[in-house]
Every structure is written in C-alpha cells, then in structure tokens.
Amino acid sequence: MxxxxxxxxxxxxxxVFLLLEGVSIYLLYRxxxxxxxxxxxxxxxxxxxVLEIQSQVADYFRLKEVNQSLAQENAQLRAQLTQIxxxxxxxxxxxxxxSVFVQxxxxxxxxxxxxxxxxxxxxVFTYRPARVTSNSVRGLNNHLALNVGSDAGIRPGMGVLTAxxxxxxxxxxxxxxxxxxxxxxxxxxxxxKLKRNKxxxxxxxxxxxxxxxxxxxxxLSEKIYKGDSVLTSGAGGIYPPGIMVGRVIxxxxxxxxxxxxxxxxxxVDFEKLSYVYVVENKRKxxxxxxxxxSGITEENE
Numbered sequence: 052m053x054x055x056x057x058x059x060x061x062x063x064x065x066x067v068f069l070l071l072e073g074v075s076i077y078l079l080y081r082x083x084x085x086x087x088x089x090x091x092x093x094x095x096x097x098x099x100x101v102l103e104i105q106s107q108v109a110d111y112f113r114l115k116e117v118n119q120s121l122a123q124e125n126a127q128l129r130a131q132l133t134q135i136x137x138x139x140x141x142x143x144x145x146x147x148x149x150s151v152f153v154q155x156x157x158x159x160x161x162x163x164x165x166x167x168x169x170x171x172x173x174x175v176f177t178y179r180p181a182r183v184t185s186n187s188v189r190g191l192n193n194h195l196a197l198n199v200g201s202d203a204g205i206r207p208g209m210g211v212l213t214a215x216x217x218x219x220x221x222x223x224x225x226x227x228x229x230x231x232x233x234x235x236x237x238x239x240x241x242x243x244k245l246k247r248n249k250x251x252x253x254x255x256x257x258x259x260x261x262x263x264x265x266x267x268x269x270x271l272s273e274k275i276y277k278g279d280s281v282l283t284s285g286a287g288g289i290y291p292p293g294i295m296v297g298r299v300i301x302x303x304x305x306x307x308x309x310x311x312x313x314x315x316x317x318x319v320d321f322e323k324l325s326y327v328y329v330v331e332n333k334r335k336x337x338x339x340x341x342x343x344x345s346g347i348t349e350e351n352e
Contacts (some may be wrong), residue, residue, distance in 0.1 A: 065306050176291045178328040188262040188321045195231040200227045210330045214296040216318035219325050235261055243296050246280035254296055266313035275302045281315050288335045
C-alpha cells in the first residue's frame with residue numbers, strides 16, 4: 052500500500068494534467084454547440100458499431116437453432132407442395148370429388164359458413180428434417196447416418212431426400228439415430244420416369260462416380276435427349292412422384308441391347324450433404340398389405 056502511494060505521488064503532476072484535460076474537454080463540449088454535436092455523433096457511431104458486433108456474435112451462436120427452425124418449416128412447406136401436386140394429378144385424371152364433400156344446409160346461416168371438407172386435405176406424404184451425422188461416397192455400398200430415430204417417428208423403409216433430389220432409403224433405426232442406404236449403393240434401384248415423354252425406367256448407381264448414375268430399361272423406340280429431366284415415378288410409394296433425380300448427360304445405342312445406355316448426372320451433391328428430409332407415405336402400409344394379399348413381392352415386381 053505504501054508503494055502505491057509513493058507511485059501516485061511520483062506521477063501526481065501527470066494525474067493533475069489528465070484531470071484538468073478532462074475538465075477542459077467537458078467544458079468545451081458543454082459550452083460549444085458544434086463540438087457537442089460532433090461528440091454525440093461520434094459516440095453514437097462507436098456505440099452503434101459495438102452493438103452491431105454484439106448482435107452478430109449473438110446471431111452466430113443461434114445459427115444451429117435457426118437452421119433447425121428453417122428445416123422444420125421447409126419440411127412443412129414441402130409436404131404442402133406435395134399435397135398440391137397430388138391434387139393436380141387427381142384433377143387431371145378426372146377424379147370425381149362430389150362424394151367426398153360434406154353437404155351444407157343453406158337455410159341455416161351458421162351452417163353455410165362451414166367450409167366443405169375434402170378428403171384430399173389429409174397429407175399423404177409428411178416430411179421430417181434430419182441432420183446427417185456421417186456419410187460415405189467412395190465405397191461400393193455407401194450409407195448415411197441421421198440424428199433422428201424411432202422417437203421422431205422414423206421407420207425402416209422411409210425415403211430420404213433433400214430440396215435438390217433423392218438421397219436414399221432408411222435401412223435401420225434406433226431410438227435416436229437412423230442409418231440410410233444411399234442412392235450411391237450397388238443394390239439401390241429407384242423407379243423413375245422421364246419428364247418430357249413419361250418413359251419409365253430405373254436408376255442404378257453403377258458408374259463408380261458419386262455425381263452420376265445409370266438409367267436402365269428405356270427402350271430404343273423412345274426418343275431421349277441430353278438434358279432430359281429424370282423424376283421419381285411414385286411407384287412403390289416410397290417417394291412422392293415428380294421428385295428430381297437428375298438430368299441425362301449421355302445417351303448411347305448398343306447393337307446387342309434393346310435398351311439405351313444412359314448416364315444421368317445426379318441432382319444431389321452427396322459430398323456436401325448436411326440436412327435431409329425423411330419422407331413418410333401414410334398410405335404405404337395399406338399398399339404393402341394389398342401387395343402381400345396379391346402375392347406381389349419386391350423380388351418379382
């Protein structure tokens with residue numbers, strides 16, 4: 052303590068100078084309008100910058116929460132979009148809907164305010180967001196792992212996709228995690244169709260390139276062009292129809308084959324997967340039950 056007093060005594064002149072300098076600056080800005088305005092403008096600028104940096108830091112640490120919220124919202128919007136597409140498809144097929152509307156009694160004003168209920172309002176496909184915790188793209192049989200499991204309603208057999216296209220199919224599920232058989236798997240076969248002429252075929256990954264796959268079973272009688280869009284057909288009920296799979300980049304005829312040899316550039320970048328959606332077809336159990344009763348299995352489809 053004694054050394055502190057000695058130190059202060061030694062720099063007493065400098066401390067008095069600082070005190071007088073502070074008083075002078077205070078009196079200057081208090082008595083002069085121009086300097087006062089300049090001071091407050093400068094102080095507001097620096098305070099604003101500090102608050103801006105503070106806000107940016109806080110936003111950075113909330114990115115995980117924001118991403119999860121956006122993924123959930125996107126899942127709901129995608130389900131609604133799929134519902135609209137299903138409705139348009141039914142409309143184009145001329146489906147009669149009169150029987151599924153609830154009759155409204157006109158005499159009662161209260162009843163007339165009730166909107167008719169359409170059975171198509173029920174969402175057939177629902178989406179659950181998930182984060183990819185591990186992913187392989189360099190092997191012959193590639194898989195992914197997701198941070199959602201049976202607690203989130205995930206079951207084996209559900210489809211997995213992103214906003215850009217198809218990713219794969221859920222293989223196994225634990226309480227909090229799920230493994231997915233990637234589209235980049237030698238045993239994965241997805242039913243697809245060409246958008247332009249509706250030709251049906253199957254996508255299989257046999258190119259050993261994570262960016263491409265082969266389109267099989269398109270007969271030589273069809274006209275195929277580079278750039279044609281390849282979409283899911285909806286067969287099997289795993290994926291909604293019309294989901295992007297990729298675009299044709301190579302078409303070749305071979306003399307000893309009755310089908311084209313077609314290479315498709317996949318729309319999903321498997322090396323950059325971060326968030327995906329697990330899609331559930333609520334009518335899939337009904338379809339599976341009917342196939343079993345009919346004696347139809349995946350082996351002889």
